[in-house]
Amino acid sequence: MSLKTKEGDIIAKEGYPFIAGGLISAALFYKLNLKTLAAAGGLFGLYSLYFFRNPTRKPPVLKRAIVSPADGKVISIGEHYERYFFKREVKRISVFMSLFDVHINRMPADGKIVSIVYKPGEFLSAFKEKASDVNEQTALLLDLACGKRVVVVQIAGLVARRVVTYPKEGQELKKGEIFGMIRFGSRLDVYVEDEFEETVRVKEKVKAGESILGIFK
Known part of the structure; x- marks a missing residue:
């Protein structure tokens, strides 16, 4: 059964195997008196606990x-x-998630998931x-409640090896x-x-579900 993170989960469910693996390996290595490996396992488990955190977010009400x-x-x-749906030059805003950022992805606005396209590919640094x-x-095509359309593309990076997308086509989600x-x-x-x-600038830090990227005119 696949894991799915929900609102209210303090830790993303996808992180459970990494957290448990790190802490269990730390305990086993410590029992075998392999203290360096035990420390490494413990640090990885603790880092995974931090990495998969899921803080509560309060979206702005501007429609x-x-x-x-x-x-x-x-x-x-x-x-x-934009090659999947618009198939022409449009405005794009790119947000890079470092190894220290929250990695939960949130809807940019109220709307319906019209279409989803997955493309396998390489794993270059996502900053490039x-x-x-x-x-x-x-790539997800969204029909928004305000009457506009937006495409959101989840892109794996150098270390990332799995893009996780929960909703199905036709599903409606809130901002x-x-x-x-x-x-x-x-x-x-x-x-x-x-x-x-x-309403943002290059190099500005943003938070999923809270920071406004811009407003449709």
Whole structure:
């Protein structure tokens, strides 16, 4: 049975195997008097506990506002070709998630998941521009309650080896609601096709489900 993180979970369920593996290995190595390995296992278990944290978020109420789907740093704002659904140059905002950021992904606005496309690929550093084109990724087309359309792309990174997407096509979610995660370093690209005024800058830190990326005009 697949694990699925929900609101109220302090720790993302996807982290349980990593946390348990690290702490159990630490206990076994300690029993075998392999203290260095025991310390390494313990540190990995504790880091996994921190990495898979799931803090509560309170989305803003502005109906035409788009919030960040990820914690991290804004690394790019500009025109970029969206190849899955819009198939043309539109505005894109990219958020990079480091190994120390929360990796839970949240809905940028109220809306319906119209279509989901998964593409296997490489595992370049998610900070690189080329990662948007060649890395493993899942693209979601959203029809928003405000009448606009947005594409959100989950992109695996150098360390990440699994993109997790919970909802099915046709499912409706609220702004800030959890829709997936990416394990261990990655990025999310947000594409908007209509007139949109961004309210963030490159290098700005943002929080999933809370920080406003911009507002549709």
